[in-house]
Amino acid sequence: MSQVTVPGVRAAKNWVSAHPWLAFIVRRAAFLVVSVLALALATFLMLQLIPGDPVTRIAGEDATPQSIEQLRRELGLDRPLWEQFTAYMGNLLTGDLGTSFQNGRPVGEIIADRLPVTATLAACSVALVLLISVPAGILIGSMTRGGRHRATESSFVTSTGIAAAIPDFVAGTLLALVFGVALRWLPVGGVGTAAAFVLPVIALSIRPVAVLSRIIRMETLNVLSLEYIRTAESKRLPPMRIYRTHVLPNVLTAALTVTGLLLGGLIGGAVTVENVFALPGLGTVVVQAVTVRDYPVIQGVMIVLGIAVLLINTFVDALVALLDPRSVLAN
Amino acid sequence: MKSHRRVLAVTVAALSAAVVLSACQGGSSDAGPPASVTPRAITIALDNYTDLDTLDPQTSTNSVAAEVSGFMYDTLVNVKNGQVVSGLAESWTAEDNIVTFDLVDGVTCSDGTPLTANAVAASMERFRDSSPVAVKQTGSKDWTVTADDAANTVTFSLPSPFGPFVTGIANTSAAIVCPAGLEAGADFMAQSYGTGAFVLDEVSPGVEYSMTAREGYTWGAGGESTERDDFPSEVTFTLIATESAAVNMFVTDELDIVRVYGSERSRIEDDDRYFGASEISNTLFLQFNQAPGHPTADPAVRLAIAQAIDRQVLSDVAFSGYGTLAEDVLSPAAACFVDRTDVMPTSDPEAAAEVLSTLDADLTILGWNQLSSAPEVLLTALTNAGATAHVDGLDAAGMLDRQNNSQDWDVSMFTFSDHTSPSNFLRYFSGDHPPTGNNYPSIDNADYTALGLQALAEPDQDAQCELWSQAHDTLLESVNTLPLSYRTKGMFGNGVTFEPRQYSQLDPASLTLTR
Numbered sequence: 001m002s003q004v005t006v007p008g009v010r011a012a013k014n015w016v017s018a019h020p021w022l023a024f025i026v027r028r029a030a031f032l033v034v035s036v037l038a039l040a041l042a043t044f045l046m047l048q049l050i051p052g053d054p055v056t057r058i059a060g061e062d063a064t065p066q067s068i069e070q071l072r073r074e075l076g077l078d079r080p081l082w083e084q085f086t087a088y089m090g091n092l093l094t095g096d097l098g099t100s101f102q103n104g105r106p107v108g109e110i111i112a113d114r115l116p117v118t119a120t121l122a123a124c125s126v127a128l129v130l131l132i133s134v135p136a137g138i139l140i141g142s143m144t145r146g147g148r149h150r151a152t153e154s155s156f157v158t159s160t161g162i163a164a165a166i167p168d169f170v171a172g173t174l175l176a177l178v179f180g181v182a183l184r185w186l187p188v189g190g191v192g193t194a195a196a197f198v199l200p201v202i203a204l205s206i207r208p209v210a211v212l213s214r215i216i217r218m219e220t221l222n223v224l225s226l227e228y229i230r231t232a233e234s235k236r237l238p239p240m241r242i243y244r245t246h247v248l249p250n251v252l253t254a255a256l257t258v259t260g261l262l263l264g265g266l267i268g269g270a271v272t273v274e275n276v277f278a279l280p281g282l283g284t285v286v287v288q289a290v291t292v293r294d295y296p297v298i299q300g301v302m303i304v305l306g307i308a309v310l311l312i313n314t315f316v317d318a319l320v321a322l323l324d325p326r327s328v329l330a331n
Numbered sequence: 332m333k334s335h336r337r338v339l340a341v342t343v344a345a346l347s348a349a350v351v352l353s354a355c356q357g358g359s360s361d362a363g364p365p366a367s368v369t370p371r372a373i374t375i376a377l378d379n380y381t382d383l384d385t386l387d388p389q390t391s392t393n394s395v396a397a398e399v400s401g402f403m404y405d406t407l408v409n410v411k412n413g414q415v416v417s418g419l420a421e422s423w424t425a426e427d428n429i430v431t432f433d434l435v436d437g438v439t440c441s442d443g444t445p446l447t448a449n450a451v452a453a454s455m456e457r458f459r460d461s462s463p464v465a466v467k468q469t470g471s472k473d474w475t476v477t478a479d480d481a482a483n484t485v486t487f488s489l490p491s492p493f494g495p496f497v498t499g500i501a502n503t504s505a506a507i508v509c510p511a512g513l514e515a516g517a518d519f520m521a522q523s524y525g526t527g528a529f530v531l532d533e534v535s536p537g538v539e540y541s542m543t544a545r546e547g548y549t550w551g552a553g554g555e556s557t558e559r560d561d562f563p564s565e566v567t568f569t570l571i572a573t574e575s576a577a578v579n580m581f582v583t584d585e586l587d588i589v590r591v592y593g594s595e596r597s598r599i600e601d602d603d604r605y606f607g608a609s610e611i612s613n614t615l616f617l618q619f620n621q622a623p624g625h626p627t628a629d630p631a632v633r634l635a636i637a638q639a640i641d642r643q644v645l646s647d648v649a650f651s652g653y654g655t656l657a658e659d660v661l662s663p664a665a666a667c668f669v670d671r672t673d674v675m676p677t678s679d680p681e682a683a684a685e686v687l688s689t690l691d692a693d694l695t696i697l698g699w700n701q702l703s704s705a706p707e708v709l710l711t712a713l714t715n716a717g718a719t720a721h722v723d724g725l726d727a728a729g730m731l732d733r734q735n736n737s738q739d740w741d742v743s744m745f746t747f748s749d750h751t752s753p754s755n756f757l758r759y760f761s762g763d764h765p766p767t768g769n770n771y772p773s774i775d776n777a778d779y780t781a782l783g784l785q786a787l788a789e790p791d792q793d794a795q796c797e798l799w800s801q802a803h804d805t806l807l808e809s810v811n812t813l814p815l816s817y818r819t820k821g822m823f824g825n826g827v828t829f830e831p832r833q834y835s836q837l838d839p840a841s842l843t844l845t846r
Contacts, residue, residue, distance in 0.1 A: 050729075051725055051732060051733065052725070052726065052727075052728030052729035052730075052732045053731065053735075054728065056732050057728040057731055058384075058392065060392035060393060060463070063392065064466070065765055065766045065767055065768065102382065102384050103382070103384050103385060103536060103537075104385075105536055110536070110537065113538075173575065176576075176579050180579060180583055181579055181582055181583055184583060187583070188576070188579040188580055188583050188585065189571065189579060189580040189585055190580070274572070275572040275573055275576065276573070276575070276576060278571045278572055278573075278576040278580060280535075280537065280570070284572045285537060287572060291381065291726070291727070291728070292381070292728065293728045
């Protein structure tokens with residue numbers, strides 16, 4: 001059976017083969033744009049599904065029917081849904097996230113105020129997760145290679161299994177009670193000092209540390225079983241050199257891909273952890289906004305967090321592509 | 332390996348000890364006044380764990396803002412322990428439709444300008460014209476106010492007598508804004524324009540609101556002065572997202588005052604290191620949709636539903652044991668409160684079953700999701716009595732929306748915070764259904780409406796209360812509504828004591844440091 005190839009498609013394939021990096025960038029950029037548009041649409045539609053009229057809530061118990069209708073007009077919520085959406089998308093394209101229904105502040109300003117707290121929390125957690133998971137995963141992997149140290153292996157698997165099952169808010173509450181309330185070692189709330197971030201960062205990192213260290217251990221075991229490692233060992237290369245030049249780069253490629261995914265989870269976890277530790281970040285903002293149906297704030301925060309996750313994943317993909325160019329060519 | 336086990340054992344022991352300590356802490360006491368205290372800054376968790384909308388007391392629509400504004404702006408009168416006491420006015424007279432206030436001499440605004448009677452009148456006109464609650468608090472927008480600077484009095488001429496006028500303007504929405512705040516471009520989130528005990532210092536919206544105590548403040552509620560060493564030098568209201576986090580911060584001395592509605596209260600209420608007070612914050616009601624076509628439009632069905640339940644059980648479940656059985660539609664702190672338990676239907680499941688088992692309808696129960704499993708307890712009581720019913724669990728915004736904007740409900744279980752004045756109920760329990768009125772349960776009780784309108788026009792307090800009493804009796808006898816439980820909030824101070832005032836808000840002038 002002969003294969004029919006459309007000339008345009010063939011030309012496109014040739015161009016991709018000739019410019020793999022450019023094609024990679026174009027593909028990621030297109031994915032980013034489509035994802036943001038889908039995110040904006042999904043966020044907008046989801047809010048419509050939440051029961052509860054924001055106007056009734058914001059106007060308060062004392063509102064008269066007239067004042068409620070006036071407020072509805074002022075907020076533009078009397079307009080048809082499609083009109084609200086097109087206005088929202090129009091503003092979004094110009095970078096205008098709207099103003100808060102509750103206090104009239106520009107949403108961009110609210111996010112700018114709160115983003116540093118959430119970003120600090122997420123960045124510190126990522127650093128902690130990588131600092132613990134990578135060495136721990138490689139160490140346990142090398143220790144348990146070839147079925148050695150069974151007890152260590154089962155302890156590791158059990159402990160990380162339990163840690164991976166602990167929800168962020170449970171970990172946060174326990175940490176606050178033990179190290180904040182009982183031992184008084186660390187503050188349990190606020191952002192007055194750097195110490196205030198210690199417990200939230202630990203609470204947020206427990207699960208990712210457990211998950212990532214397990215993955216890195218498995219990846220280490222995989223790499224260590226490969227032919228070229230055995231060749232390197234037979235050449236009596238120093239173990240540290242083998243791990244630094246052969247194991248670590250391969251493990252890091254896998255770790256980075258998973259870290260990108262974990263970061264998305266970390267940002268979601270930050271929402272709950274911020275509320276447990278009274279941190280004034282985007283998480284507390286969005287919970288407050290949902291309570292009063294402050295649509296522009298909810299939409300703004302979701303868009304910003306969504307874009308952050310997409311950018312992080314794009315960055316990680318680029319990093320992986322740099323470390324392992326074959327992945328770009330393969331695509 | 333042994334050393335690893337030792338480390339593990341020590342770690343486990345340390346964590347266990349910590350957990351035990353956290354469970355067992357408390358019990359020690361530093362009660363009793365200290366030899367001397369130095370003014371210091373205190374931090375208060377914002378009430379209700381929600382942010383405020385604006386610090387303009389007259390245009391705000393939320394109770395959290397009212398409390399914070401109340402630290403910087405004064406009202407003409409205050410209400411403490413159910414009694415009207417002085418504020419910016421030291422005395423007042425109400426005769427027919429004329430209400431006159433004698434102002435306290437020597438009051439100054441935070442910018443140092445003396446507060447004149449004309450300034451008070453101008454502020455009250457702004458309140459009348461811009462406050463969303465002006466009509467509710469004062470009966471209409473058709474009153475006028477005149478000032479006499481020489482006599483230091485302001486006089487209100489009402490279109491008709493309105494009994495609750497004096498208590499109505501104790502609401503923070505009628506707080507006096509000084510002339511600088513009435514000018515175009517005034518920014519209430521950047522500075523304060525009041526005569527209150529504190530002056531706005533710094534605002535971080537959604538995070539905290541800081542204010543500094545002003546000197547020479549001697550016109551607090553009931554004439555309270557803050558010229559004391561044990562008065563806080565600064566107050567910061569901070570937004571804490573959850574009760575649990577707030578109580579954690581309170582017990583670790585990161586917060587000085589906290590208000591707790593739920594079971595987290597049990598962690599601190601018996602600890603005598605802390606000052607504690609309990610205030611009724613709102614009332615849980617069972618409302619019945621009485622619009623034509625609903626089964627609950629039938630008084631027999633409403634009575635049967637009331638008989639199917641045990642109010643005490645619902646009260647206990649709804650507020651985790653921190654609710655108290657409601658005795659009236661009004662809060663016990665309200666004027667005209669009467670224990671009306673005898674008028675309310677008592678539990679009689681058998682009588683309820685006779686009616687409900689023959690009901691050919693699926694009752695829709697709206698249940699607020701902050702009431703623990705109380706809506707499900709109600710559902711069980713109704714199904715046990717033979718009714719077919721289901722619960723729609725909603726948050727506060729969802730409850731307000733469904734109640735006000737739809738007819739898709741029969742029974743609703745929700746709180747009502749407007750329970751401190753009988754006049755507040757009139758617009759919800761009479762008149763048109765939304766969107767043209769506020770009568771969301773579509774109550775049609777002509778006797779209640781007539782008695783309520785008479786009470787509003789009655790200047791004599793005792794006669795007014797008698798009319799309200801009759802009005803509330805007729806509401807309860809017809810089972811137009813059924814009060815279930817008073818929701819209480821625990822108010823706790825760590826090294827500071829205080830007194831509540833109107834709307835269970837903190838009275839700023841009452842703050843007293845104890846260490």
